[in-house]
Amino acid sequence: DHAGRQFREIVESARHGLLVRSIDGRALYANLSFARLFGFASVAELARAGVATNYLHPDDREMVERIFMARIAGDDAPAEHEFRLVRRDGSIVWVECRSTRSTWDGEAVSLAWFTDITARKLMERALRQSEDLFVRVFQSSPDVLTLSGLEDGRFIDVNDSFLKLHRLTRSQVIGRTVHELDIWRSQGQREHVVQTLLAGGTVHDDNFVVPTPDGEERHFETWIQLV
Numbered sequence: 001d002h003a004g005r006q007f008r009e010i011v012e013s014a015r016h017g018l019l020v021r022s023i024d025g026r027a028l029y030a031n032l033s034f035a036r037l038f039g040f041a042s043v044a045e046l047a048r049a050g051v052a053t054n055y056l057h058p059d060d061r062e063m064v065e066r067i068f069m070a071r072i073a074g075d076d077a078p079a080e081h082e083f084r085l086v087r088r089d090g091s092i093v094w095v096e097c098r099s100t101r102s103t104w105d106g107e108a109v110s111l112a113w114f115t116d117i118t119a120r121k122l123m124e125r126a127l128r129q130s131e132d133l134f135v136r137v138f139q140s141s142p143d144v145l146t147l148s149g150l151e152d153g154r155f156i157d158v159n160d161s162f163l164k165l166h167r168l169t170r171s172q173v174i175g176r177t178v179h180e181l182d183i184w185r186s187q188g189q190r191e192h193v194v195q196t197l198l199a200g201g202t203v204h205d206d207n208f209v210v211p212t213p214d215g216e217e218r219h220f221e222t223w224i225q226l227v
Contacts, residue, residue: 017095017114020104021068028104037095037114039087049088057084057092067099068110074101082117094121150197150226153177153190167213183210197226 011018017034021027027047035046038055056064060083067081079100085093099112138145139159147156155173163170166183178184193203208222 017116019112019114020102021110021112022104023108023110025068028107028109034114037085037087037093037116039089039091055086057086060084064097092118094118144220147227148178150194153179165210165212165218193224197224200226 012031014031015033017037018029018031019027019034020029030043030046032043035041035043038046038049040046040049063081064083067079070079080096080098082094082096085095087093094117096115096117097112098115099110102109102111104111138157141159142161144161144165145159146162147158148154149156154175154177158170158173162168163173166173166181168181173181178190184190196203203222203224205220205222208220210218210220212218
């Protein structure tokens with residue numbers, strides 16, 4: 001009927017892939033976007049290739065099948081999962097899958113919508129790599145480096161050079177302030193730094209005095225920036 005044709009047109013034109021599977025694992029319906037996830041130009045081409053669980057990434061296959069078996073067992077709660085598919089050319093595509101138990105032509109089925117999230121996954125991996133690189137550079141630097149909250153002055157992180165200078169452990173430093181550790185003895189000194197940073201400046205001091213545990217004073221050239 002007209003309503004049925006309209007619904008099919010909407011589903012076919014959707015940018016998300018749709019797969020309907022019976023409780024015995026048969027693919028009852030797939031739209032064009034689902035076929036394109038695998039690199040096929042049409043649903044017919046996809047059907048001829050027999051795309052099924054063999055196109056799941058080997059490391060994700062057990063997890064996906066466990067989700068599908070839960071659907072067969074009668075789990076009606078909508079679920080959202082991320083996993084990898086292997087395209088026809090061997091490349092990997094990450095998908096976000098939202099699945100639920102439903103009815104299709106009077107038959108109980110698993111209804112799953114797929115969204116390509118490969119670009120997001122690549123960005124997340126690049127961010128993790130960038131963060132890992134920062135941590136390695138930060139910790140291995142011979143310069144004394146610290147990160148602290150602007151408002152409360154509590155240390156978020158310090159590198160090994162800082163710990164060696166003050167003869168402290170990480171657990172003694174993180175979450176405490178310079179005044180609690182008796183590193184900056186002047187409250188006004190930090191207030192000046194905060195005001196300068198808030199004004200958009202960078203604090204540079206070529207004779208920054210730091211007391212050490214043995215009672216001596218060390219002189220540093222110091223840069224403090226708002227990040």
